[in-house]
Amino acid sequence: MAPEGSAGTSLLLAQAGTPTQERAVGNQAGGRVAFFLHTSDFARTYERMRAGGVRFLEAPRTEPYGTVSVFADRYGNRWDLIEPRASPAGPARRVATRFPWRRLFGLR
Numbered sequence: 001m002a003p004e005g006s007a008g009t010s011l012l013l014a015q016a017g018t019p020t021q022e023r024a025v026g027n028q029a030g031g032r033v034a035f036f037l038h039t040s041d042f043a044r045t046y047e048r049m050r051a052g053g054v055r056f057l058e059a060p061r062t063e064p065y066g067t068v069s070v071f072a073d074r075y076g077n078r079w080d081l082i083e084p085r086a087s088p089a090g091p092a093r094r095v096a097t098r099f100p101w102r103r104l105f106g107l108r
Contacts, residue, residue, distance in 0.1 A: 026076030033070055035079045042067040042083035049081065056081075 002010035016022040028034060039045040046060060046069060057078070060069040066085040070078055 028077065031078070033078045033080050035077065037079055037081050039081060039083050042081065045083075046081060 016025050042060065046056075049071065050056060054071050056069050056071045058070050060067055064085070066083050068080050068082045070080055072078055
């Protein structure tokens with residue numbers, strides 16, 4: 001899976017192949033955030049994801065590094081949706097906003 005038009009960014013999703021792997025689905029990171037989905041427009045992305053059925057585990061918050069909220073995928077894995085704060089060196093790098101998150105989370 002990759003953002004539309006991406007030449008280098010992608011995410012490989014693999015199915016569990018053994019009973020041990022199946023028991024770990026949704027807990028690969030031991031309850032911690034394992035994945036980070038960057039956006040250049042937090043408010044817009046957050047609202048689109050909520051409207052699409054993504055389950056956020058907390059309200060958005062502002063941290064020194066940017067705006068963030070934790071959400072769960074359909075298997076229980078925790079993700080950070082994050083809009084990085086601009087650094088003194090310049091604005092945050094623009095990130096593709098057409099990531100196929102609906103497919104990733106099994107939403108319509």
